[in-house]
Amino acid sequence: MSTPLFSSPFTLGILGGGQLGKMMLYTTRKWDIATYVMDKDDTAPAFEGCTVFFEGDIMDYQAVMEFGEQVDVLTIEIENVNVQALQDLEDKGIAVSPSARVLNLIRNKAVQKQFYLDNNIPTAPFQIHATPELNHGKNYPFIWKSAEGGYDGKGVKVIRQESDLADLPQVECIYEDMIDFELELAVIVARNASGEMKTYPVVEMEFHPEANQVEYVICPARIDDTVSQKAREIALQVSAAYDHVGLLAVEMFLTKNGDILVNEVAPRPHNSGHYSIEGSVTDQFEQHIRCVLDLPLGNTDSTVAAVMVNLVGEEGHTGNVIYDGIEEILAMPGVTPHIYGKKQTRPFRKMGHVTVVDKDVAVAREIAAQVKERIRVVTEE
Incomplete structure (x- = not known):
């Protein structure tokens, strides 16, 4: 008989309490799995949805060790964690997914x-x-890419001339064609x-030209079956x-000549999979929980x-958040907003996303553009 997971003393730990952690909790609450979350x-966002919340720095070795020793399985919602602590927890017999080895790579x-x-x-x-x-x-x-610490467009810059290198941080970096x-x-x-x-x-992902953040995620990608199959094969590789x-x-x-090149990877639920909450048989967050608990995988x-629209803070707005226009988009067909629960906004901060579904991807993309025009993440006047 397998280890009891549901309505039992079994505990899943999540390092990081951001929106990805919050959305993982949709599944643990649905299945009545006890969940501990740690964030400083x-x-x-994940504060209210977990069984127990621990206030602590996930980059702090001792904090991660003390937290990890209280759970049966440990996972992450962000890569910036104390990996040495994860390795030592694995050595103590605690299941950590993804492993310290994978995170180090x-x-x-x-x-x-x-x-x-x-x-x-x-x-x-x-x-x-x-x-x-x-x-x-x-x-x-x-x-130019910073080797560590970059995310959501930070730590990346187009170098067009030698002077563009002058003000970059003096850290390990990559120069990429x-x-x-x-x-x-x-x-x-x-x-x-x-x-x-x-x-x-x-x-398919469409990016904001200034912030280098994803603005739209389109599923299915508007590519032919041969390219789709090749992309899936490379991902499996x-x-x-x-x-x-x-x-x-x-x-x-x-x-442009049909080659597929891997840019980078993330070992966790990802912005490119948010559409799956409304658009897939099994959403990515439930699937991640299935993976780390070694349960059978769901139908993908x-x-x-489906088209996902990122909601980010407007330029020139820092402070208490207002979602201007949210009632208007709620009246649109196939539109579901997800608000992450961050009380303070700032320019380009990820504050939520909106999924638009339709039987026709072209129609969904058109409605997504209308959503982008009608909702603004701003501050109180």
Whole structure:
């Protein structure tokens, strides 16, 4: 007989209390699984949905050790955690997914890029530097990326001339060829501890030109079946190389000549999978819980075409949040807003998302554009 998980003393721990943690709790509450969450901010989105909330820094070794020793299985909602503590918890026999080994291969982008090279995974040509070098020998323009700490468009810059390197932080970084791509795609791979694997359909991502954040995620991607199959096969190749447990979101470029290059990965639920709450048989958050608890994987098929719109703070607005226009979008067909519960907004901060579903992906994308125009994340006057 398997270990009792439901309505039992079993406890799942989640490091990080942001919106991804909050949305994981949709499943644990549905299944009556006891869930502990740790975050340094007691106003974090996941605060109200967990069984017990622990206030603590997930980068602090002792805090993570003390938290991890109280749970049966430990997972994350963000990669910036104390990985040494995770390794020591694994050595004590606590199941940690994704493992410390996988996080060490992914959280540093320079290590991640070298991993692709070592495992014959197609990726853009790159150089690794200890600090930004003026005498780099790379043709302009190219992409500078901080090796650690970058997220939501931070830690990434287009270098068009030598002077663009002058004010960059003096940290380990990557110089990457600028790819002349047709589309940016993503595939989420689910893998449980027993080795069962499934992929979600390929999605297409449209980015904000200034913030370098995803504005729209479109499922299914507007590509032909041959490209879709190739993208899913490469995602499975990446997943097999990492030998991870949980979700792995694989972001890719589709080049103008039809090649697919892996950009980067995230070992957790991901922005590119938010559409699945309304658009899939099994949403990505439930799937992640299934993976880390070694339960059978759910069906990854789409039930309807879906487009996700990110809701981010408007420029010029910092303070108590107001969702101006939310009543208007609620009256639109196929529209479901998700508000993350962050009380304070600031420019480009992720505050929520909206899913638009329709039997026709073109119609869903058109409505998504209307949603983008009608709702604004602002502050009180």
